Amino acid sequence: MAPQTSLTDTATSPGASGHTPALPSRRRRSLTKSRSALGQVVVAPALLLLTVFFFLPVALMLWMSLHKWPLLGKITFIGLGNYTAAFQDQNFLRAAGFTLLYTVIMTPLLLLVGVALALLIRRPGRAARVFQSIYFLPVVVGFAAAGYLWLFMAQPNLGPLLDLLSRAGLASHSDNWFGTVVGALAIVCGMVVWKVAGMQMLLLNSGLQSIPVELEEAARIDGASRSQVFRYIILPLLRPTLALVLVFSVAGSLLAFDQFFIMTSGGPANQTITAVYHIYRVSFLGFQLGYGAALSALLMIVLAIVSAFQMLILRNSDHS
Amino acid sequence: MSSSASTHRAVPRAVWWIVNLSLAALFLYPFWVVLSQSIKTPTEAAAAPPTLFPQSFSLANFGKLFSNENGGAGFAMQLGNSVLVSIGATLLTIVLSTLAGYGFAKLRFRGSNLLFFATLATFMIPFQAVITPLYLVLHQIGLTNNLLGLMLVYTTFNLPFGIFLMRNSFAALPASIEEAALVDGCGILRAMVRVLLPVAIPGVISTALFTFFAAWNEFFAALILMTDQSKYTLPVALNVLSSGTFGTLDWGALQSGVAVTIVPCIVIYILLQKYYVGGMLTGATK
Numbered sequence: 001m002a003p004q005t006s007l008t009d010t011a012t013s014p015g016a017s018g019h020t021p022a023l024p025s026r027r028r029r030s031l032t033k034s035r036s037a038l039g040q041v042v043v044a045p046a047l048l049l050l051t052v053f054f055f056l057p058v059a060l061m062l063w064m065s066l067h068k069w070p071l072l073g074k075i076t077f078i079g080l081g082n083y084t085a086a087f088q089d090q091n092f093l094r095a096a097g098f099t100l101l102y103t104v105i106m107t108p109l110l111l112l113v114g115v116a117l118a119l120l121i122r123r124p125g126r127a128a129r130v131f132q133s134i135y136f137l138p139v140v141v142g143f144a145a146a147g148y149l150w151l152f153m154a155q156p157n158l159g160p161l162l163d164l165l166s167r168a169g170l171a172s173h174s175d176n177w178f179g180t181v182v183g184a185l186a187i188v189c190g191m192v193v194w195k196v197a198g199m200q201m202l203l204l205n206s207g208l209q210s211i212p213v214e215l216e217e218a219a220r221i222d223g224a225s226r227s228q229v230f231r232y233i234i235l236p237l238l239r240p241t242l243a244l245v246l247v248f249s250v251a252g253s254l255l256a257f258d259q260f261f262i263m264t265s266g267g268p269a270n271q272t273i274t275a276v277y278h279i280y281r282v283s284f285l286g287f288q289l290g291y292g293a294a295l296s297a298l299l300m301i302v303l304a305i306v307s308a309f310q311m312l313i314l315r316n317s318d319h320s
Numbered sequence: 321m322s323s324s325a326s327t328h329r330a331v332p333r334a335v336w337w338i339v340n341l342s343l344a345a346l347f348l349y350p351f352w353v354v355l356s357q358s359i360k361t362p363t364e365a366a367a368a369p370p371t372l373f374p375q376s377f378s379l380a381n382f383g384k385l386f387s388n389e390n391g392g393a394g395f396a397m398q399l400g401n402s403v404l405v406s407i408g409a410t411l412l413t414i415v416l417s418t419l420a421g422y423g424f425a426k427l428r429f430r431g432s433n434l435l436f437f438a439t440l441a442t443f444m445i446p447f448q449a450v451i452t453p454l455y456l457v458l459h460q461i462g463l464t465n466n467l468l469g470l471m472l473v474y475t476t477f478n479l480p481f482g483i484f485l486m487r488n489s490f491a492a493l494p495a496s497i498e499e500a501a502l503v504d505g506c507g508i509l510r511a512m513v514r515v516l517l518p519v520a521i522p523g524v525i526s527t528a529l530f531t532f533f534a535a536w537n538e539f540f541a542a543l544i545l546m547t548d549q550s551k552y553t554l555p556v557a558l559n560v561l562s563s564g565t566f567g568t569l570d571w572g573a574l575q576s577g578v579a580v581t582i583v584p585c586i587v588i589y590i591l592l593q594k595y596y597v598g599g600m601l602t603g604a605t606k
Binding site for chain 1: 336337339340343344347348349350351353354357366367368369370372416417419420422423424426427428429430432435438439442443444445446447448449450451452453454456457472473475476479480483533536537538539540543544554555556558559562571574575577578581582585586588589590593596597600601
């Protein structure tokens with residue numbers, strides 16, 4: 001965290017505010033006091049909301065996870081019973097497995113497309129900026145809107161995307177991509193790449209921009225090939241950004257819900273149900289709130305590990 | 321071509337143009353689909369195979385969308401809900417995160433660093449994990465199925481990032497500016513409004529954009545917390561349209577609904593893209 005400059009700091013180092021006349025010391029002391037009182041007042045509303053709608057629910061989630069907690073009826077304490085049940089719940093294990101599979105597919109895919117786009121728009125001039133804006137445009141579309149759009153695009157017989165591919169001889173109008181896990185996953189991945197790649201491109205591009213051009217030029221003059229420059233200069237210097245982008249897509253994929261709820265409804269045969277989707281079903285269709293809370297706690301732990309990993313990377317890159 | 325951009329010639333110029341134009345076409349294609357689909361006649365919108373270009377221009381899909389057939393509560397009402405909740409959450413987030421950001425940056429008190437750290441720690445916890453207890457908390461205070469409740473929830477979800485951005489904006493200002501205003505006889509709050517707020521405007525706009533997009537597009541919490549169709553926001557309204565409770569699924573009306581959901585985001589993005597992009601990069605790299 002950057003050192004702060006505040007009135008109290010400048011009080012001990014008058015040189016810092018040399019051009020402003022010094023305040024009388026009594027007024028300064030009472031100001032300092034009233035400032036810290038005012039500080040408490042101005043942060044209070046935000047902290048109140050965070051407490052009621054975030055910290056309290058987190059605590060409640062952990063408490064609930066130790067109980068059998070139906071929506072209606074008697075709440076009973078069962079210790080870690082929900083957690084042990086989770087590891088024997090075939091549906092949960094399958095959802096967790098599918099979420100991992102989705103993450104393992106999505107992350108390298110997004111990274112590849114993101115890097116490719118970032119390298120493509122890394123050129124001076126107006127055209128590159130326009131292309132950058134176009135690739136970023138889907139990022140502002142919500143997952144729900146994007147999901148219903150792509151759901152239609154790939155509908156058997158009706159879908160324009162299917163129509164185009166059929167005309168190109170790559171598919172048939174009556175193909176039902178949502179009828180198989182591979183097809184459903186492919187169309188969801190297509191939608192997510194379209195919607196998210198622009199974001200990755202932008203982050204990677206800002207990472208690329210921080211690499212001094214002179215460095216590349218010097219290497220080129222020394223006889224390095226383009227691929228060598230990429231491999232030995234750009235890639236190592238881009239590592240913090242790459243790590244950040246990776247963490248973003250891992251976290252986003254582990255929390256996937258909207259795209260599967262909307263585009264596959266978990267089908268075919270409940271094979272595309274993600275972890276969050278399973279928690280949703282347990283809590284709001286099965287009304288096992290305690291068990292849902294335990295699954296949420298497990299999800300929270302996994303995500304906290306991913307975030308901690310992110311902070312570790314960023315801290316290391318700060319000091320290098 | 322200058323030699324200063326070394327990747328400039330990594331790809332020949334013509335190839336660069338061809339690749340980018342093809343990719344741009346791919347990225348824009350879904351937008352073309354939703355636009356063309358929503359301005360077709362309802363019959364043409366349901367045609368199999370679909371037509372690539374609309375054969376005639378019609379607003380009938382929008383007419384069907386807004387006519388009262390979305391489960392008793394019209395799409396217009398749900399659009400209104402989205403506008404209300406998104407703008408309300410945005411305004412509230414701006415005010416609260418500006419105040420808190422200023423407090424954390426300039427009005428430090430005993431424990432303020434700890435509280436700021438606690439605020440940042442919420443980044444590590446996905447809101448999807450707290451949705452069940454959140455539902456119970458809202459239920460206890462009578463705010464389930466309530467637009468004010470949803471607005472407060474969206475505000476809470478976006479506050480940490482807003483506070484973070486605003487604290488950075490204020491922390492970047494030298495204390496001397498503020499002190500000069502105080503010497504001139506302004507109170508602390510007046511100093512804040514007159515002197516600091518104008519400098520913090522880019523941060524405010526970034527916070528506003530993030531909150532608005534997040535609230536406008538949020539699906540999961542709205543799906544769970546709102547149970548009455550008259551309280552639905554647009555993403556959940558699309559879900560109702562797609563489930564086709566009234567006979568067969570009306571793809572034309574659904575795509576018009578998607579268009580109504582997408583267009584405000586695109587317009588706002590095009591108008592204010594430098595703030596959005598700038599804010600995102602600050603948030604990601606700090």
